[in-house]
Amino acid sequence: MSSSGNWEAVIGLEVHVQLRTRTKMFCGCVNQYGGAMNSQVCPVCLGLPGSLPVPNEEAIRRTIVTGLMLGCRIAPVARFDRKNYFYPDMPKNYQISQFDDPLCAGGTVGLDPFLFPKDLQESDEAKARRSIRLTRIHLEEDVAKSFHYEERSGIDFNRAGTPLMEIVSEADLRTPGEAFAFLGSLRQVLLAGDVSDADMEKGQMRCDVNVSVRPAGQQEFGTKVELKNLNSISGVRRALVYEIARQIAAVEKGEAIQHETRRWDDEAGATFTMRTKEKAHDYRYFPEPDLLPVRTDQGLRSAAEKSLPELPAALQDRLMKENGVTAYQASVLAADRALCGYYEKAAAGTKHKATVANWILNDFLATQPDPATTPIKPEYFGELATLVAEGGINSAQGKKVFAELMANPSSPKALVEKLGLAQISDVGALGVFCDEAIAANPRSVEDYRAGKSNAINALKGFVMKKSQGKANPAQVDEILKAKLSA
Numbered sequence: 001m002s003s004s005g006n007w008e009a010v011i012g013l014e015v016h017v018q019l020r021t022r023t024k025m026f027c028g029c030v031n032q033y034g035g036a037m038n039s040q041v042c043p044v045c046l047g048l049p050g051s052l053p054v055p056n057e058e059a060i061r062r063t064i065v066t067g068l069m070l071g072c073r074i075a076p077v078a079r080f081d082r083k084n085y086f087y088p089d090m091p092k093n094y095q096i097s098q099f100d101d102p103l104c105a106g107g108t109v110g111l112d113p114f115l116f117p118k119d120l121q122e123s124d125e126a127k128a129r130r131s132i133r134l135t136r137i138h139l140e141e142d143v144a145k146s147f148h149y150e151e152r153s154g155i156d157f158n159r160a161g162t163p164l165m166e167i168v169s170e171a172d173l174r175t176p177g178e179a180f181a182f183l184g185s186l187r188q189v190l191l192a193g194d195v196s197d198a199d200m201e202k203g204q205m206r207c208d209v210n211v212s213v214r215p216a217g218q219q220e221f222g223t224k225v226e227l228k229n230l231n232s233i234s235g236v237r238r239a240l241v242y243e244i245a246r247q248i249a250a251v252e253k254g255e256a257i258q259h260e261t262r263r264w265d266d267e268a269g270a271t272f273t274m275r276t277k278e279k280a281h282d283y284r285y286f287p288e289p290d291l292l293p294v295r296t297d298q299g300l301r302s303a304a305e306k307s308l309p310e311l312p313a314a315l316q317d318r319l320m321k322e323n324g325v326t327a328y329q330a331s332v333l334a335a336d337r338a339l340c341g342y343y344e345k346a347a348a349g350t351k352h353k354a355t356v357a358n359w360i361l362n363d364f365l366a367t368q369p370d371p372a373t374t375p376i377k378p379e380y381f382g383e384l385a386t387l388v389a390e391g392g393i394n395s396a397q398g399k400k401v402f403a404e405l406m407a408n409p410s411s412p413k414a415l416v417e418k419l420g421l422a423q424i425s426d427v428g429a430l431g432v433f434c435d436e437a438i439a440a441n442p443r444s445v446e447d448y449r450a451g452k453s454n455a456i457n458a459l460k461g462f463v464m465k466k467s468q469g470k471a472n473p474a475q476v477d478e479i480l481k482a483k484l485s486a
Helices: 057-069 176-192 233-252 300-306 312-323 327-335 337-347 353-367 379-389 395-407 412-419 427-440 442-449 453-466 473-485
Strands: 007-018 081-084 094-097 108-110 131-141 145-148 153-156 163-169 205-215 225-230 260-265 270-276
Touching: 007 176, 007 233, 057 131, 057 163, 057 176, 057 300, 094 131, 108 176, 176 205, 176 233, 176 312, 176 327, 205 233, 225 233, 233 260, 233 270, 312 327, 312 337, 312 353, 327 337, 327 353, 337 353, 337 379, 353 379, 353 395, 379 395, 379 412, 395 412, 427 453, 427 473, 442 453, 442 473, 453 473
Parallel strands: 225 260
Antiparallel strands: 007 163, 007 205, 081 094, 108 131, 131 163, 145 153, 205 225, 260 270
16 A cells, blocks of 8 residues: 555544533423433424424524634524434434524634644644634534344433534544544633533534545545544544545555445444445425524624633633743643633742642642542642742652642641741751761762762752751752852
């Protein structure tokens, strides 16, 4: 097989996102994951004759919020349509969706370089910081969920009628890594806007992938294949790696790529044909006769604008500029708003804000992964950072205080007293220790004065041992150098 560098993949994503609302899209049934099967249903979401839909204003507002966050054009007037198809999990045999006049059009998703797979974060494709264009975001109702057993199948209609956004990208993606970063970056925005929990394991964020291959440099697209059954961001990447290689191998053998839908089997690590598509499906869209057009310019858009959050990219920039954290640390904090809020409270009381980020991201998360439930006050980290940075204790003592803080949450200053770790910074007392070190280590003194600068480390070690680790290391270094140069 030829090098894949002779080929280019063309990838587009269709991301389905369940909105976090109290009730379903067109009825008053509770919108909640995990209820007993078929317990959250009514005549409307079951599609019973005579029932009429009533649109969920909160779902419309959250869709507009999403569109504004992603830079979409918000339609002043949007309409609902009927999408007709027959499938066991569709109660009415049609889905209320949007076609000609969706709520949101255009927009982009910027690819955060730190949301690429770890093995690609230093690659050229991650450093390119590309933005991927969106075609549209439309609002519809979700379908029910089918369950297949050995001898029978069943349907849980609890999911039917759940508010569902479909976010459709242009075919701008070129690699599995970019698709991975797109979904991670999009999920960050959705969580920041509080529009969805976007939990792929619960089906709250689902993805269909369209992928084709073409010779590098060719403008015309190849034959598109749709991939289904993708329930994780990493699964999308793995499926694309396999499918792109499959298509390239087929084309190089002279085989024609079939326009088809394939399912991804994560356990087998391969895609398999579900159904072929000789022509596009005709869903026979027509305007939903039971719903009036939605006017977004009569309060809906202005309400959405008032609830816009600080977007992940803006938050990262602010944290780097104001707090001095690294780009990676800013990305990690922006990805978890609860953690970021905890960090900002911790950093508020100290000027050593970058040190606080180090403590929280490198040490705190290893033992207390949920900042929402931890008994440790965030202010304690600001206090600990100040103690270490300003010489109250050294870094080794800081580790001891941190360990005690995790076990017995209380003020780090109080813990320093409790553990007897107050650092010795008195020049007179440190001078005595340094004199003893010089007298006890004549060989090290001779080596230092002969130009072997590392010889001073033995003298420092003597002082630290003599002081039981309480001596201020920076001051010890200054005093020893002064005495040895006299």
